[in-house]
Amino acid sequence: MKMEKVWDPAVRFFHWSQLLLLAGLWYTGTEGLMEWHQLLAYSLAAVLLARICWGLYGSPSARFHRFAASPLKAWRYLRQPQAVMGHNPASSYMIFALLLLVLLQFISGLMTTDHIFTDGPLVRYVSSDTVSLATRWHKVGIDVLLIAVAVHVAAALWHSRRHHNVIMGMLHGKLRAVPGQSAQPLKNSWSYFVLVVIFWLGFYWWQGADLIRMLSF
Structure with missing residues (x-):
């Protein structure tokens, strides 16, 4: 069985870091560990922003315009699923939805307050109506996000059983070769990780150092 790097x-x-960080954010938010919650949020934002950049210039299989599909194409795929060397037309909508939901969750968190101990760093700069809207969305948004993740996981399990083992593919990067399709050469990922570090250091300089100092007391 020939395998190709995808x-x-x-x-x-x-x-995988997004999955782990979302789990950590859910736990710390539920338990009221707000300093850890914010640190994890900045870490997730760093890998997310770097991924958005990578989606513009990275490997062919990572670029948004390469796997974005029309609603008609996605619907046709759902009616007749098959193995695809990369993200399939239907999964592209889930990928964009997850990216948007995580981004909205992060932005709303910056403007969220619990009116007791914790204010997001942008609360002082926006109107009370904006803070109220952001706070309400941040509470509801995590549930919407977790539902989307559950649907994504269920679809990946189904697809792995019926067509391509995409779950293992996300671990080692390879998928079973499909006749008539060929995986395109991948770019070196070093610049993505450089972007992650740059964004993370930016968030650390902005807020992270104060949060770590608070944790030390």
């Missing part, structure tokens, strides 16, 4: 280290790192 996903580069940048895509795979983002995929």
Whole structure:
């Protein structure tokens, strides 16, 4: 069985780190560990922003315009699923939805307050109506995001059983070769990880140092 390299280290790192960080954010938010919650949020934002950049210039299988599909094409795929060397037309909508939901969750968190102990760093700069809207969305948004993740996981399990083992593919980057399709060469991922570090250091300089100082007390 011939295997071809489809996903580069940048895509795979983002995929699994996003899952772990979302789990950590849910737990710390539920338990009221707000300093840790914010630190994890900045870490997730760093890998997310770097992934958005990578989606513009990275490996062919990572670029948004390469796997974005029309609603008609996605619908046709859902009616007749098949193995695809990369993201399939239907999964592209879930990928964009997850990216948008995570981004909205992060932005709303910056303007969220619990009116007791914790204010997001942008609360002082926006109107009370904006803070109220952001706070309401941040509470509801995590549930919407977790539902989307559950649907994504269920679809990946189904697809792995019926067509391509995409779950293992996201671990080692390889998929079973499909006749008539060929995986395109992958780019070196070093610049993605450089972007992650740059964004993370930016968030650390902006807010992270104060949060770590608070944790030390």
